[in-house]
Amino acid sequence: MIETYSIPVLLLAPLLGGFGVAMLPKGNPGAVRTAAAFWSLLTFVVSVIAAVSFDWSKPADFQLTGMMPWISEFGLSFTYGVDSISLWLVLLSTFLTPIVIFGSFKALSPELQGRTKEFFVWLLLLESAMVGTFVARDILFFYLCFEFTLVPLYFLIGVFGSYQRLYAAKVFFLYTFTGSMLTFAALLYVAQVHAASHGGVWSFAIDDLYTAARSLDAPTQGWILAALLAGFAVKVPLFPVHTWLPLAHTEAPTAGSVILAGVLLKLGTYGLLRLAIPMCPEAVVSFAPTIGVLAVIGILYTALICWVQKDIKKLIAYSSVSHLGFCVLGMFALNLIGGGGSVMYMINHGLSTGALFLCVGMIYERFHTREMAQMSGLGRAMPVWATFMVFFCLASVGLPGLNGFVGEFLTLLGAFVSQDLLGWHYALAAGVGMIFGAIYILYMVGRVVMGPTKIPSLDHDAGDEHGHHTVKDLTAREIAVLVPLAIGCLVLGLYPKPILSTLDEPIRLLIDPARGALAARHGDETPRLTLVTDEHVASAPSFATGDVQ
């Protein structure tokens, strides 16, 4: 019962909720908010039920599977199912959406109050699409959801954003859309290869496409990988195709930024991990060092850019690019350490950066500015906000004991020990990013939270009818929005085991073909430094003797 229906319910709940909210009578924003919050919470409960019914002893098996036939003659159907990686990302999405919805109760400016309904409907539809991308087991379903996420976000940015919102929305849409068209073409081509080798029987199941793509020669795989990268790397975003992101983030409303950073960027990394790496193992092995270099450049380049930002939100937007560089670097180390770190990074970045965008949003709602020059020393005026802000900043710079550290450390370690592919110099260069990370985050904290108190002038604020500058610290609702995220950051930092322990097996399945290709390439020639590689480490005491001999 639960096994069969939990995922369809998970997909349909926000969708139905969206329609339900759309049906509500106009002019009652309160009811709209409550309904939206209700549906998103319901979805979260369903996802928790799904997680409970998942058999965690077999994290690599696809469970809770099912199929909705569409046009069976053409092999078209919606197949779904989750392994642990998908399930964790689904949970991340369903966890963040209610938080965002609660966080947006007061976010709309007076002139947009009339469009409250639209705002929440888009958020719910977006949730459905995100969940769909993570649970899809065939590429049509995957691609449909992957692309559909663009539409709600386009409107969230274009209608509810700030000054340059239309430009930003267009750049965002066309940039990511163009990239993913190429991705789609590549996927269709692989499906065609499959059909050709199976006597014209079409299938879009991801597993079938793995086999089909792996049967191709290395150069063709290379083209497929390039086409997949065109879509996914833009989404991640990987240097040098990251330029749409800061603009989109800066112009998006808080809810849009949180979801964008928290989940939508992970669609890119998820796509790389789920499709690109298993499909084109030969090509991945050839491309990995290059992708690693791009990731490292992205880490350093954007970290330095963060340092010279004047707008807090833009700073955090750029920091996302820098952070996702670690994620990609760990993934293309193609070992369990890097891979586990990479998936951890996706989840952790969703929590801490999402929370940072919320914190910035709370400032923007009060002062209608995000310019660092306009404010200073808010720690005294808003101690509760300041505490949360500093906490999430520390999580973001990877302070051990908080969540960011686990992913950062493992991705760097993964890169370091993959001597046959990346190597110590990648870890060293990316590690410099840790220093830059501390520089720009502390620079921002030093400007905004610390220093002599300076409150932005509220002259143009309609709400300031009393004529004097009273700054309200966080309300109970705002605290309630941030607390779950803070708990998440702390718990995953001190006890990441529940997630990490379920990642080894599915990641092994995904990277094994590439590791195989790598081993074949190296032949018997064992790299000199690799005394202990991932696979044969279990017997610890034997290493030193091996070394000494």
Added chain:
Amino acid sequence: MSLQLAKLIPWLPALSAVVCGICCIKRPLRKLAAPVCVLSILAGFVITLGIQSHVTGHHEGGAVGQTVTLFEWVHAGSFHVDMAYYLDPLTIVMLFVVTGIGTLVALYASGYMAGDRGYARFFAYVSIFIFAMTTLVLADNLVLLYLGWEGVGLCSYLLIGFYYQKPSAVAAAKKAFIVNRIGDLGFALGIFLTFHHFGQVTYTDIFNAAALYHAHGVEVPWTVQLIPYLLMLGAFGKSAQIPLYVWLPDAMEGPTPVSALIHAATMVTAGVYMIARLTPLFMLSPGALELVAIVGCVTALFAGTIALCQYDIKRIYAYSTISQLGYMFLGVGVLCTSGAVFHLFTHAFFKALLFLTAGSVMHALAGQLDLRKMSGLRRKMPVTCWLMFAGCLALAGFPFTAGFYSKDEILAAVMEKGLTEHSALYITLAVLGLFTAFLTAFYTFRLWFRVFMGPEKYEMGEEHHSDEDSHTTQDAAHGSTSGGIEVAHHHEPHEMPLFPMNLPLVVLAAGALLAGVLGHRWMAHMIGSSSAAVVSQVAEHGEAATETTHHLTLLPGVDLHTSMMIISSVIAVLGIVLAAYYHWLNRPAADRLASQFKGLVTLLANKYYIDEINDAVIVKPLNLLGQVFFAVDQLIVMGLVQFVGFVPRALGLSIQPTQQGKLQGYGLGMAAGAAIIALLVVMAMH
């Protein structure tokens, strides 16, 4: 008591941090913060006392620590670390320092910080610090050590920036964190390389591996030899050694109890602890040890010279801390781990005492720290005066005080190594160490004679209570504290109350005077049965080495150790006497001397201009690079925006109708585009 109780040592302060956090929010409870914090640290001290016999009792034949595991922390692929604690005598010594000094300083702070609006926040931070520091000391693997390491760094950041409205405090806090991060990158890479080679990061596994190398006597691969060099960078950052020392003098922006606890007694010694803990690993790399010794000695001398010409009391002590840490590095560098840890132990007493008495002076003079603006305070603050005197004696290495024994042990070991190995390098290091001891005695007593001796005169500082909250106009406007400020500007320096402020100082003073006599045998025994013991050295050189040592000497009639003791006593007394002449009896002579060496004095007073050089060579160019990158990024986006603005307009003319119903239009466009590309691809295939 069961060893399992050790688990409570870090987690009680963690709990206390939560309670103090609640006290921050519920202001009526704020008075509760100090007792909770003090008790949680004291509990750690009591537990350490209780488990001490369990740990030290098991050392017979091979020093093996015991591990207490809490839970599995990180596990990915073959990488695996636990939240586990490693207990051996070295751990116990460090725990005594951290919880013992921690309790005393927290008690002092409960009086010192009274009246500060961040009272509860202060104790919350201190609690987190004790959690992180005890975790650092107890960790059973490098990654957990790293957690504690960065954790104490965080607390240091938060506490340096405690008066966060003061720009200089914010800058200092930032600097401390970032400079430490640079060292920590080396540390992290060291961990990676350790894992890469040994497949494990727990101490026990590392020690076993190192023991195998020693046992087989084979050549150690250079990549293994590299590990200590990387870890060393982390140690240099945390313990403020050249080139990463620049943050510590600025760290004095924090409240004085913090300077005493974190930036003198405990946190900054973490680097020494790390190297001592990993002695077996460092012994695989003789070059690394040599470098540690050289850096330690040069730092000791370098910081000592800067301390000569500073006028800010806390900064003088900060440079002297850097200098003393240099001695400790010199000690571990020549594998005199027991001497190094002993110096760490005694230094914790006397330096905490010196900082806290400096805090009392500051408290009494409303934040005044400038040596030139105070003199002859001995009658106003007699207790503080003599407490600081005790601390100064120990720092100067006056015979039979604590600092005398520990410093001497290190210097004797260096000299011994130099003479037995006929190494000019180590003899030079020993001589430089002795010269630094002279500088130490001089600048220490320069400060004391200036503050407490001579004619009585003083200028009050700007602030109400010491360096408390820089009072912003806001506060003054509230009127609640403005009365206090008025009073502060007129009232006279006064002695501190016995409880809770002077009592802890008396305990520290007793330690500063007696810890050397009473502690040096105990320390040798403790370290000798810990992982820091230098076992194989003795095994290799064996009897022969001991034989030769007895014949080595510098002065006729006495052995090397005694002669070093005599020499350093003479040096210490000489330094004190000179300081008394120039800074008490004949102060104009000091000024004349200074004007004769004007260039040198300016150079030293400006700390060799290192901060300015760093700023010009590293910070500015990096920031500029960031500006350039941002400009490039902007350019790309601008171009894109232009392009994007143009394309739809062009397209819009041709496909106007479909763009009308926004969503449907885009959906249709998407589907059509996909279909066209798919068609092209399929056609291309056939």
